[in-house]
Amino acid sequence: MTERKVDPFAEASNVCYEDTGCDLSPSCLECPFPYCVKHESRHVKGRRRNHERDRQICRAFKDGKSVAEIAGAMYVSKRIVQRVIRAGRPSGR
Secondary structure (H helix, E strand, C coil): CCCCCCCCHHHHCCCCCCCCCCCCCCCHHHHHCCCCCCCHHHHHHHHHHHHHHHHHHHHHHHHCCCCCHHHHHHCCCHHHHHHHHHCCCCCCC
């Protein structure tokens, strides 16, 4: 008796897929973004969130706020504020 080879992608290609898109694009197949935001890793999302936070910290420091004031307003530790200020630029490079 001969062993029958099974194509691992055969089942996946026979599935009916409804292209509902996301908040940014009405269709996945016509999406202008190189990577899917639906399937973005937590690491990437966190880095993007931290980038915006770091910009706000730098802006507040330039406006004359103290490290303690910024930390309290942003709900982060004073050490995080100090690191961002020392780097002089938002994270995420």
